[in-house]
Amino acid sequence: MINKKSSILSLVITFVVMGIMGMQLFDLKFNNDLDAFFPLDDPDLIYYKSYTEKFGHDNDYILVAFENQAGIFQQDFLLRQDSVAEQLEDIEGVEQIISLVNLKKLVKGPMGYLEIPYLHLDDPAQLEKDSLKIIKEPHVWSQFIAEDYSSTKLIIMHRKFENKKLADGFVSEIHRVLSQYQFDKVRLAGRPIGERAYVWAVQQDFTFFLIFSGITILIMLIIFIRKPSMVAAALLISLLSVALTLSFMTLVGKEIDILSTLIPSILLVVSMSDIIHLFSHAKEEYNAGTPMQTAVNRAVGKVGFATLLTSLTTAVGFITLISIRVQPIIDLGIYSAIGILFAFVLTYALFPQLMYLIHPNLGRKKSNKLIKKILDTLYHWVLRKQKLIIWSFIIGFLVVLYGISRLEINAYLIDDLPKNDPVRADFKYFDSEYGGTKPFTMTIWMADSSDIYNPRAIAMIDSIETLAHEMLNANNLVSPATLVKSIHQMQHSGLASAYQLPGNDRDWDQALRTIKKGKVEQRFFKVTDGYLAQISGFSRDQGSKDATERTEKLRTVLNQWLNEDSPLRYRITGSQLLIEKSHATLSMNLMKGLFGAVIIVSIIAGYMFRSWRMILITLIPNLFPIMAIAAVMGLFGIPINLGTSIIFAISFGIVVDDTIHFLSKMREERIAGRTMIYAIKRTLFATGEPIIITTIILTSGFAIFCFSQFAATFHTGLFVSVSFIVALIADLTLLPVLILYFLPRKVLRRK
Structure with a gap:
C-alpha cells in the first residue's frame, strides 16, 4: 500500500543504496582482451594453453611496413629502417626485431661459420647486387618485401602483456620511435594494434550511446508523457538503473568491452517499458475519476505482476546468451539480465512513490487521437x-x-573495426601484400616421442608445409624443415639454390648434427620444445567460413596420409582456430x-x-x-x-x-x-x-x-x-x- 510514509521511506532507502553503489563508478575500466572471445571449456583451448607454455602466444607480434616510392633498395631508406630497428629493440617488452635490414645468414667457410648480412647498408654499389640475390630467395622476399615491391616489413616480437595499460604503453612507445623518422607511409598491424583501435572506438561508442540514448528517451517521454515532473522521474529511474548496473559490474570486477557498451543503452530503453505501462494504467484510473493514491495503487496491482513477468522474460532472453560459450557474450547476457531486474525494482521502488508525492496534474485528457x-x-x-x-x-x-x-555463419578478423579506421586499411594491406596477419599454428610430434630431427620426419613436415600453403593459404612458414633447409644452404656457401632439404645421407647427417650440437634454434628461431615441434606462419583473412572449410579439408587429407601407421602426429591449434571454432x-x-x-x-x-x-x-x-x-x-x-x-x-x-x-x-x-x-x-x-x-x-x-x-x-x-x-x-x-x-x-x- 502506497502512502506518504512508505513513499518517503522507499525513496530514502533507494538513494542511500544508490549513493553507496555509485562510488564504484570511479573505478570503471575498459577491456581490450580479444582472447576473451575464445570458446570456454573447449579441448582446443586447453591444448592451446599448454602450447603457449612451450612456445608462447602465437599472436604476440606487431608487423610494420615501410613504404618508399623511390624504391625499397635505396640506401637512405634502409638506413632509416636500421635506426628504427635499433631503437625498437630498446623498448621494454620487445623480445626480438626481425627485419630485412638486420637479417643475416650463416655461411660455412674455411675459418668456420660466418654471419653475412643480406643487405650491405654501408655500400650502395653492393646493395644492387644484394637485391638481385634476395629476389632469388623466395623464402626471404616473400616474408619481408611486398608483392608490389613498394615496401619492406619489420616484425616486432614482444612478450605477453597482462593488461590494457601495458599494451597501450608499448604501442605508444612504438609510435614515438616511428614518429622520429620520415617515411612515405608506415603501416602497422597485429593484436596490440587491433585491440587499441577497438578500445578507442568502444570508448567513443560508449559515450555516444549513453548521451544520445538519453536524449532520445527524453524526447519520447516528452511526446508521450508530457508532464515535466513525470518525464524527469522516468528519466531518473532509467539513469539510476544504468548507474546501478555499471556499479555492480565494477564491484564484481567486470570491465567494459565491445559488447558491454550496449548495456547502458539497452537498459535506458527497456526500463521505459515498465514505466510507460505503469503510468498508462495509473493515468487511465485517474481519468476515470479515481483519486491519485488509489489510482497509483490500482495501477501497481493491475500491471505489477505482468510487468514482473515481462522483466523475467526479457531477462531470460538475455540469459540465453550463456549458451554461446564466449565470455563477453555471456557477460552481456548476465549483466543485461541483472540490469533489467534492477530496472524493475527501481521502477516500483520509485515511480509510484514519486507519482503519489508529486501528484502531477494529469488532467482528464483522452487518449492520443x-x-x-x-x-x-x-x-x-x-x-x-x-x-x-x-x-x-x-x-x-x-x-x-x-x-x-540463405543464412550463413561467417566473420572476418577486422569486421568490427570502423570502416574509415586507418588500422583496418593497414590490416588489409598486409593481407594483400605480405600473405596475411592472422597467425597460423600447427604442432607436430613423433608417435613414439622420439627426436623430430630425422630425415623421414623432416621430409614429411616439408610436405605438410606445402599442403598448408596450398590448402589454407598459409604463408611465411617456419618449422624444423625450414631450419634444416637454412642449415643446408649455409653449408653450401649460402647459395640460393641450396635452400632445400639435403639430397644425400652425408648432407642430412651434417645438417642434423649441426642443429643438434650447434644450438641453432637459439640463434635463429625456436621450433621445438622437447619432442614437440611447431609449424607457424601467417595467413590471409578470408572469413571464418572459408577458413573452417579449408581446415577441415586439410584435416581430411592429413588424416588419410598420417594414419595410425605413420610415425608422425599433428594437431592444428592457435588463437585463430579458437575464434573460428566459436563462430562455427x-x-x-x-x-x-x-x-x-x-x-x-x-x-x-x-x-x-x-x-x-x-x-x-x-x-x-x-x-x-x-x-x-x-x-x-x-x-x-x-x-x-x-x-x-x-x-x-x-x-x-x-x-x-x-x-x-x-x-x-x-x-x-x-x-x-x-x-x-x-x-x-x-x-x-x-x-x-x-x-x-x-x-x-x-x-x-x-x-x-x-x-x-x-x-x-x-x-x-x-x-x-x-x-x-x-x-x-x-x-x-x-x-x-x-x-x-x-x-x-x-x-x-x-x-
Whole structure:
C-alpha cells in the first residue's frame, strides 16, 4: 500500500543504496582482451594453453611496413629502417626485431661459420647486387618485401602483456620511435594494434550511446508523457538503473568491452517499458475519476505482476546468451539480465512513490487521437479480415523460410573495426601484400616421442608445409624443415639454390648434427620444445567460413596420409582456430539458447491461462519477428557471427513483453466475465496505446545503435528495431485473431 510514509521511506532507502553503489563508478575500466572471445571449456583451448607454455602466444607480434616510392633498395631508406630497428629493440617488452635490414645468414667457410648480412647498408654499389640475390630467395622476399615491391616489413616480437595499460604503453612507445623518422607511409598491424583501435572506438561508442540514448528517451517521454515532473522521474529511474548496473559490474570486477557498451543503452530503453505501462494504467484510473493514491495503487496491482513477468522474460532472453560459450557474450547476457531486474525494482521502488508525492496534474485528457484511430482500424480488421491477416502471415512465413535458407555463419578478423579506421586499411594491406596477419599454428610430434630431427620426419613436415600453403593459404612458414633447409644452404656457401632439404645421407647427417650440437634454434628461431615441434606462419583473412572449410579439408587429407601407421602426429591449434571454432558452433548454441527461452515463455503463458493452446498462441507472434530477422540477414547476405548472434536473444527477450501485457489484460477481462469479442476490444484499446508507445521508444532507442562505428553494433540496432516493428504488427493483428480461433470460449475463473 502506497502512502506518504512508505513513499518517503522507499525513496530514502533507494538513494542511500544508490549513493553507496555509485562510488564504484570511479573505478570503471575498459577491456581490450580479444582472447576473451575464445570458446570456454573447449579441448582446443586447453591444448592451446599448454602450447603457449612451450612456445608462447602465437599472436604476440606487431608487423610494420615501410613504404618508399623511390624504391625499397635505396640506401637512405634502409638506413632509416636500421635506426628504427635499433631503437625498437630498446623498448621494454620487445623480445626480438626481425627485419630485412638486420637479417643475416650463416655461411660455412674455411675459418668456420660466418654471419653475412643480406643487405650491405654501408655500400650502395653492393646493395644492387644484394637485391638481385634476395629476389632469388623466395623464402626471404616473400616474408619481408611486398608483392608490389613498394615496401619492406619489420616484425616486432614482444612478450605477453597482462593488461590494457601495458599494451597501450608499448604501442605508444612504438609510435614515438616511428614518429622520429620520415617515411612515405608506415603501416602497422597485429593484436596490440587491433585491440587499441577497438578500445578507442568502444570508448567513443560508449559515450555516444549513453548521451544520445538519453536524449532520445527524453524526447519520447516528452511526446508521450508530457508532464515535466513525470518525464524527469522516468528519466531518473532509467539513469539510476544504468548507474546501478555499471556499479555492480565494477564491484564484481567486470570491465567494459565491445559488447558491454550496449548495456547502458539497452537498459535506458527497456526500463521505459515498465514505466510507460505503469503510468498508462495509473493515468487511465485517474481519468476515470479515481483519486491519485488509489489510482497509483490500482495501477501497481493491475500491471505489477505482468510487468514482473515481462522483466523475467526479457531477462531470460538475455540469459540465453550463456549458451554461446564466449565470455563477453555471456557477460552481456548476465549483466543485461541483472540490469533489467534492477530496472524493475527501481521502477516500483520509485515511480509510484514519486507519482503519489508529486501528484502531477494529469488532467482528464483522452487518449492520443492518432493511436486511437489506428487501434480502431486494427480492431475492425481483426473482426472482419481474419483470413486476410492469417494468409498474409503465411505468405510472409514462406518468404522468411526462403531467407533463412540463405543464412550463413561467417566473420572476418577486422569486421568490427570502423570502416574509415586507418588500422583496418593497414590490416588489409598486409593481407594483400605480405600473405596475411592472422597467425597460423600447427604442432607436430613423433608417435613414439622420439627426436623430430630425422630425415623421414623432416621430409614429411616439408610436405605438410606445402599442403598448408596450398590448402589454407598459409604463408611465411617456419618449422624444423625450414631450419634444416637454412642449415643446408649455409653449408653450401649460402647459395640460393641450396635452400632445400639435403639430397644425400652425408648432407642430412651434417645438417642434423649441426642443429643438434650447434644450438641453432637459439640463434635463429625456436621450433621445438622437447619432442614437440611447431609449424607457424601467417595467413590471409578470408572469413571464418572459408577458413573452417579449408581446415577441415586439410584435416581430411592429413588424416588419410598420417594414419595410425605413420610415425608422425599433428594437431592444428592457435588463437585463430579458437575464434573460428566459436563462430562455427554459433548456430547450434543459438538454437539451444532460444529453445530454452521458448520453453520458459511457454510455461509462463500456460500458467497465465491454464491452457496448452496459449503456448501456441503466444509463441507464433513472437517467433515470427526472430525468424524475420534471420530471413532479412540471409536475403541481404549478412552473416551470423559472434557480433550479430546477440540480436536474436535481445529481440526475443523484449518482443515477448507486449504479448504478455496483452494476454494479462485479456485474462483480466475474461475473468470479469466479458465475452471474447468484447474482451479483445477492451484489451486492444487498453494495452494498445502503451504497447505502441513502448515500441516507438524501444525502436528509437535501439536505432541509435545504427550510428555505431562497429558493424555488429549497427546490425544489432537495425535488426532489433525491425523485430520490434514486426512484433508490434503481430501482437495487434495476428495475436487477437489466434485468440479468436484457438482460445476456449469459456469464462476464466479467478484462482
